[in-house]
Amino acid sequence: MVSAYHSTLRKSAWSPGFWARFIACGVVLGVVIPAINLWIPSNSAAALPDYLIPLLGKYLCYALLALSLDLIWGYAGILSLGHGAFFALGGYCMGMYLMRQIGTRGVYGNPLLPDFMVFLNWQKLPWFWWGFDHFAWAAAMVILVPGLLALVFGWLAFRSRVTGVYLSIITQAMTYALMLAFFRNDMGFGGNNGMTDYKDILGWDVHQPATRLGLYVASVAALGLGYLLCRFITSSKLGRILLALRDAESRVRFLGYSVTNAKLFVFTVSAVLAGIAGALYVPQVGIINPSEFSPGNSIEVAIWVSVGGRGTLSGAIVGAILVNAAKTWLTGAAPETWLFVLGALFVTTTLVFPRGIVGLLREARWTRLRAPAPVPAGEQA
């Protein structure tokens, strides 16, 4: 019986209607927007100027990050306040690759050492920088470094049943410790200046509009694939277990499921997604520095998810894009009001509409479906 229930769930998750909506969104983001940017002349009112492309790409990376947090918070009830750390680690791996691509074009022209190492009198490349001149190695590290950290951290935490607020606080301590570590100059990651002044990625100049468009399309693809992966996980049997342990962890444990393994798996997947988001973010914004690890950044991700609607995958994406677009607009138009708005968003979403935008929309649709059909006028009396 359970498996029958399951197959209906799975069917509804992958219905033709879903595919139609998914492909439509993909086409708008991945085809229409680039087409407008490329072919509508810049003097036209409908034009999309080149500078907006990396901005949109940045929003998409944030959306992927929000998606990764929603997977563990919305579905498994694990509020990580250190997800920014996985994002930043992925970003640092990509940043290291981009630094090695500069080659002799740096200020000091050293073929082996990045500028900041020459500046700090390093004699040779530290071992953890080996291999980062190859894109494949960097890409593997983008997945492995956040994944392994999450695996070890999660194994320690979930095995000893650190839950709820305690988990939130130690994830916050983790990102705080990493921030302090990356601020140190002798760590070999550029200290508080971070890494910047990138030249090219895979042979293409990162400042060229075409490269930026390519990175944008790559972000669309990553977000789409990440979304499908999350949908696959949440609509699977594992997804049901996650929902169950979110609502009554002890009961799931007593039913014989391994809560630790389920959490560990989803936490690691989520960290890898965050790492990929960070890796795509860095070449588009052109810098990575330790402030990406700051605890405030990670909490902000939670509010994107909240605004969009936690426990709904599309909500995380919508929330991340809306909040960040509002941030871009407000910090330009009235910088001193932004923190008021962000603070108010935190308070009102938790107090007034905890289900978020997508949650509210769904609720509205449900009430419409459930409402009794209006009685035709002729049948009265």
Added chain:
Amino acid sequence: MAPSPTYAFSRALWGRALRAAKRVRVLRLAAFVLLAIAGTTSARADEFSTLLSDLASSSFADKERAVIALGRLGDERAVGVMTALKDGRLIKAPDGRILVSDATRLTDPVTGADVSGVAGDTADRIRVNNRLRGAIEGALGELTLFSSDPAARLAAAQDALRHPFADQAARLEKGIAAEKDPAIRAAMEQSLLASRLFAGTSAEKLAAVRALGTTTDPQIKNLLDQFRAAPETDPDLRQAADAALGSIQNRLRLVGLAASLFEGISLGSILLLAAIGLAITFGVMGVINMAHGEMIMLGAYAAYVCQQLFRSFLPPAWIDGYLVLAVPVAFLFTGAVGVALERSVIRFLYGRPLETLLATWGVSLILQQAVRSIFGSPNREVSNPTWMTGGFDPIGGFTITWNRLVIILFCLIVLGALALILNRTRFGLHMRAVTQNRPMASVMGIPSARIDALTFGLGSGIAGMAGVALSQIGNVSPNLGTIYIVDSFLVVVFGGVGNLMGTLVGALSLGIVNKFLEPVAGAILGKIVVLVAIILFIQRRPRGLFALRGRTAEAGA
């Protein structure tokens, strides 16, 4: 061995005296010229001029003899001459007179009168070498040993330590006999011991080595090192020097430990003040108050406002009293903000700790920006009242500052008062009842909603008082709270929720461990080690050091 109290006292005075001595040196030249005009006995004046012309001798050995003799003469005019000689400003005019050249004029050091009619290019500059420079410094040190200015005497006593000249001992002995100020005499005695290391009978040397073993002065340690390494030192003395060096080493280690311990307790008391309020709200209500740091910040601004009010409306003599007013003002103000926050936001979110976390984070952003809009983002300065400035040096080598000591005491008072409130008042009883079993407490007629609001107010008020304390050791800025919030949470989680004892032990141990790690690993690395240690510790004991046990405790978190 017990540390010498006189020596400790002299160390404290030296820093102040040194600064004064620098000022004195600038004025010295002018002062001595005036003194010279006032006249000295002619016999001494004759000897002075003779020695002066010896300075122009072509042999450096003669010059050195003249310098030493001038130093012994005790004539205060010699100071100007020596200084000029050292700086290469002493010249020999074609007619044989020795003149001091300033940027604008020439002076005759004997009479102190201005000299004109000597063309700059006809005069020879009297040259010095390094050996001579050493002699000059020694002579200058001796000359000022009898100056009428105590600061200059103290500086001279210290100079003597830096250049322990063989023939200085007699002069220092004379100086000690004449000296009335105990601090300066102690400094002179120290220098005398040092010079006996290099000139004295074996017995004197041995006594000096032994006596010097009781200090923590790095200069004396260097001197002893030199003495030990010198080839002419005989084995007995070398052994004694080894023992003295060992004892200095031990003493330095002890001072280092004491300093780390004090700094650790100080940091611990600050962490404790910051975390107590959090422990109450977290422990009693299960509320994660991310705006707690901003309550601290508001308290610090309350202190700032009190200070500004005192400055503008009350007589200046009363300014030291602002802090006494600031503590209750901060408590009441942040307490009121806390109650308002609980009534307007938090009471809707009980039982959903993760959501209170987000909502209160939002509140913290709003409070930060509001303060930034009102007071501006630059740091505001809150000055210590005079009774909290400065400090004292208990064993020599590190200073206990009054402001940190007062904060430690204040923290103990707050903790004690809180323990009394919790254990001896009706409100405290109700609070504990609600902590242990909320539904049962309500059934017994305890107004749990009111208790919640008051508890939250109490926690916030204590945070406000923590803010007043923090304003005394650092600057006040809108993001003051964010610095402490992660640390305060770690203290609470480490110590165990809902338990004052746990918070006390957690804060103190974190503070002390942090400060003991600092010299070994560096400030930042030490902090990282502590963070990682806490993360690992929570794996072992997910509910902290002193965990509440039982069904409600499990359900509450």
